[in-house]
Amino acid sequence: MNEDPATLLEAYRQDDSAARQRLAERALRIALRTSMGMLHDRELASDAAQDSAIEVLRSAKTVREPNHLDAWIHRIAVRHTMRLIRRQRSRTAHETPLADLPEVLEPRADGSPHDEVSRRELASTLNDAMGLLPAKQRMALVLRYVHDLSHEQIAEAMGIRPGTASALISRGTAALRTMDALEHLAHDDPGEQR
Amino acid sequence: MSDHDRFDEFLRSALHDARTTEPTQDEITTAVRAARGPAPRRPRGRRLVAVLAGSFALVTGTAFAVPQTRHALTNGFGTLKDFLTNQGDPPGTPIPPGEADGQLNWFRGTDTTNGSIIAETQGTRLVAYRQTTTGMACLAYGTVASVCRPDSEWTTLLRASPVQLAGPLPESNPMARLALFGTTADNISTVTIHYGDGTTEHTDGIAHGFVIFVDPQRRPTTLTAHDPSGFTIATLNIAHRQWKFHR
Numbered sequence: 001m002n003e004d005p006a007t008l009l010e011a012y013r014q015d016d017s018a019a020r021q022r023l024a025e026r027a028l029r030i031a032l033r034t035s036m037g038m039l040h041d042r043e044l045a046s047d048a049a050q051d052s053a054i055e056v057l058r059s060a061k062t063v064r065e066p067n068h069l070d071a072w073i074h075r076i077a078v079r080h081t082m083r084l085i086r087r088q089r090s091r092t093a094h095e096t097p098l099a100d101l102p103e104v105l106e107p108r109a110d111g112s113p114h115d116e117v118s119r120r121e122l123a124s125t126l127n128d129a130m131g132l133l134p135a136k137q138r139m140a141l142v143l144r145y146v147h148d149l150s151h152e153q154i155a156e157a158m159g160i161r162p163g164t165a166s167a168l169i170s171r172g173t174a175a176l177r178t179m180d181a182l183e184h185l186a187h188d189d190p191g192e193q194r
Numbered sequence: 195m196s197d198h199d200r201f202d203e204f205l206r207s208a209l210h211d212a213r214t215t216e217p218t219q220d221e222i223t224t225a226v227r228a229a230r231g232p233a234p235r236r237p238r239g240r241r242l243v244a245v246l247a248g249s250f251a252l253v254t255g256t257a258f259a260v261p262q263t264r265h266a267l268t269n270g271f272g273t274l275k276d277f278l279t280n281q282g283d284p285p286g287t288p289i290p291p292g293e294a295d296g297q298l299n300w301f302r303g304t305d306t307t308n309g310s311i312i313a314e315t316q317g318t319r320l321v322a323y324r325q326t327t328t329g330m331a332c333l334a335y336g337t338v339a340s341v342c343r344p345d346s347e348w349t350t351l352l353r354a355s356p357v358q359l360a361g362p363l364p365e366s367n368p369m370a371r372l373a374l375f376g377t378t379a380d381n382i383s384t385v386t387i388h389y390g391d392g393t394t395e396h397t398d399g400i401a402h403g404f405v406i407f408v409d410p411q412r413r414p415t416t417l418t419a420h421d422p423s424g425f426t427i428a429t430l431n432i433a434h435r436q437w438k439f440h441r
Contacts, residue, residue: 024225028217037212042415043431049217050225057229126208145205146212177201 005069013061020057027056030070030147031077037142038081038135040127051080074147074157078139085135129176137175140168218388220418220426227425274312274377274402277322278331278348284310284322285402309334312377312403320375320403335360335375336405356382357419357428362408362435371407374417374432378403382427384420389413390433 003022011019031052035045055076063072130138136158143154155165206213276282289309309323312333321334325342332342341360343351351358356379362372376385378400385404387395390413397406408414414435419428 020226021222024222024229025217028221028225029215032215032217032221033212036215037209040212042215042433043429045215046221046429050221050228053221053225054229057225126205141205142209142212145202146209173201173205176205 006066009060009063009066009069023060024053024057026070027053027073027076030073031080033146034074034077034139034142035081035084037146038085038138044084048081048084049077051084052077055080071153071156074143074149074153075159078143078157078159082135082139126176133172133175137168137172140165141172141176144169216392218394220386220420220429223424224426274322275348275352277310277324278333278343278352279345280329280331284312286310286312286322289321313375313400313405315373315397315405315407318373318405318407320377320405333360333375333377335363336373339363352377355428355430357385357417357430359417359430359432362410371409374406374408376404376406376417378419379427381421382419383422384424386418386420387414387432388416388418390415 012023028049031049032045035048039045143149151165152162155162273285277284309321311319312322313320318336323332325332330342332340334340358377360375362374383400384398415433417430417432418426420426
């Protein structure tokens with residue numbers, strides 16, 4: 001991830017097969033994390049990430065500003081993730097979903113079962129809460145808290161103004177804080193939950 | 195730490211899985227290959243269809259398959275398909291004389307001479323046979339379960355996905371793992387189990403089916419099936435299977 005984007009793109013333009021792999025990995029990593037934060041489903045996230053990575057690989061030679069490579073990948077990842085979410089909405093309206101089998105929380109072999117359970121409870125509670133937010137607010141929160149992007153970078157990735165990005169994050173976090181379950185969890189020391 | 199910072203930290207901690215997700219080598223390879231070709235998009239995965247059979251779930255995994263192999267996949271079960279749809283003999287190895295009696299409870303009272311071992315791991319077998327009383331083709335999963343279906347049902351199932359999974363089933367072994375059974379299209383030679391802890395386990399040399407012992411402690415997430423060149427033919431979500439079996 002730390003590889004200089006200009007060097008990577010230059011190698012890719014020279015048809016370096018290793019560079020192609022590294023660019024695919026870079027695009028997939030960004031896109032997977034975005035779609036995982038939005039969809040909470042590794043399989044669906046992989047779908048959106050594949051589409052993103054394919055577009056990145058096909059269009060990367062046209063990138064004019066190598067230093068904006070990651071921002072460009074973020075834009076593509078946001079677009080494909082949102083597209084998949086819209087598709088999922090229309091599909092679930094007329095398909096009968098498979099009844100989920102109860103998840104079994106197995107203790108880890110390294111002896112940290114409680115840590116793992118806590119984290120998964122935490123993630124599950126947040127996922128439920130985020131699911132109640134509008135998709136754009138969720139996306140802004142994912143870009144902020146999964147990728148640690150600035151408000152300006154989020155605006156660029158989502159194709160909106162920085163002020164709008166700030167408003168989405170502000171409203172999203174405010175909405176989450178009003179939810180009792182999250183407020184309760186957030187007042188515990190996060191360090192103790194890891 | 196301010197209340198604001200504390201909430202930020204809380205959100206980052208709760209999104210830990212998304213923050214640390216990494217692409218697999220298969221995903222990278224698939225993207226690189228798809229980007230080169232004229233038809234890059236993978237068809238959408240469809241959700242698993244669960245079919246309860248007796249006391250266990252036989253689950254049909256529907257796969258992500260690349261368009262150019264779709265036609266081959268739907269017709270790709272070859273001799274296994276021929277057997278299950280009553281058009282040929284079973285593939286695999288005939289059960290050695292004397293082993294059939296007692297090996298499978300379902301063989302009792304029926305003609306076991308047509309039983310054929312499709313796959314075997316650590317003594318646990320996936321066996322294809324025909325029930326003499328009904329004429330239906332059957333698959334026996336270890337020594338604990340068997341499914342017999344009319345030809346039309348097998349045809350429908352085999353068309354649905356290049357990999358059909360059954361289990362997990364409580365085949366005991368020294369590592370307390372659970373057996374996962376599968377039948378596969380002809381072009382699948384390797385399957386890989388991906389675990390939540392980032393590790394994988396490959397099973398090579400597959401022909402028509404497999405028996406894999408899965409470690410539930412490591413949180414199995416997906417099973418991928420590959421052709422001899424390493425290309426991913428199918429990806430099945432196995433995260434939501436009941437990885438704990440109560441006898």
